[in-house]
Each structure stands twice: as C-alpha cells, then as structure tokens.
Amino acid sequence: MGFLRRWLGGSDDRSDGAPDVPGGDDDAEWCVAHEATFDANADRHRVTLWLRLQGADFENEREQQRIFALENRVMRALDESGAGEHDTNSLEPGFFAMRLVGDDADAMVAVVLPLLAEATPGSYLAVRRGPAATAEDRVEIRADAEARATQEPAPQPPSRP
Numbered sequence: 001m002g003f004l005r006r007w008l009g010g011s012d013d014r015s016d017g018a019p020d021v022p023g024g025d026d027d028a029e030w031c032v033a034h035e036a037t038f039d040a041n042a043d044r045h046r047v048t049l050w051l052r053l054q055g056a057d058f059e060n061e062r063e064q065q066r067i068f069a070l071e072n073r074v075m076r077a078l079d080e081s082g083a084g085e086h087d088t089n090s091l092e093p094g095f096f097a098m099r100l101v102g103d104d105a106d107a108m109v110a111v112v113l114p115l116l117a118e119a120t121p122g123s124y125l126a127v128r129r130g131p132a133a134t135a136e137d138r139v140e141i142r143a144d145a146e147a148r149a150t151q152e153p154a155p156q157p158p159s160r161p
Helices: 002-007 025-040 061-081 105-116 141-151
Strands: 045-052 085-092 095-102 124-128 136-140
C-alpha cells in the first residue's frame, strides 16, 4: 500500500523500517494488482473517464473532494443502473482516470455522461466497444454537453399575471 500512502500524504517509512522508495516492493505489488484488473476484464467493454485536473499535482484539497465525490456518484449510478461497474482509477500527469467495465459501453456512457456536465475543459471519455485490442473512440465531454444543451429548448421563465 506504499503507493496509496505516498499519494495520500502518509509516511515515507514502511512498518519494517525500510524506506518506501519508487520501484520497491510496494510498487511491484501494486503493478501486479493493477495489471491483474486489466487481464480480468479484458473481454468486457471499457469506458475510461479522463478528467483533466486543475492542478497537475492533484494537491488541491478542494479538487480532491470534487473528484472523489464525482467518482462516488459514478459508482452509485452504475450500480443502480446495472450498466457496468467501476474497475479502477489512476492518477496520470494532469488527469485522473476512472476505468469502468461492463457488457455495453454505450449503456455506460449514457449513465455517466450526464454526471460530467461540470467536468474541467479538456476532459474526455475513451470508449472501447469490445474486448482488449479493440480500438477506442474519444468522446469530448464538454462538446457533448454543449451539443445536448443546444438540442434541448431552454427553460422559459414562468409568466407573470
């Protein structure tokens, strides 16, 4: 768990007294677990939410709360709809990636896209409609939200007598 401890700002020392350095035992364990989740879900459709971070280092507490709250809403919506499930997440340079798996990528997109209306510009979805090695399609979140807004009539203010 050295990866999470470093990511969440915990101690750099392991319980056995050895320093927790990149490339050490904890990182090797995490990499094996990380690859195992991709292997276990290789035959399923996948949607990856690439959420652009406002700060590339992800040290802003307000942004952390916003991203983790969104992740909870996405997981709840997928569970309630039965469209898919949360597979894993990762912190990449400038992005927070959330990977979802299920039997129908389009059903997962339909569930999560409405939740992403306030995503930071530059965020997008990578949609894989098939098993591993199937090409992914990129769906721009902001462009899609703006397209939906132009298709729906704007709400009219109530008329006054």
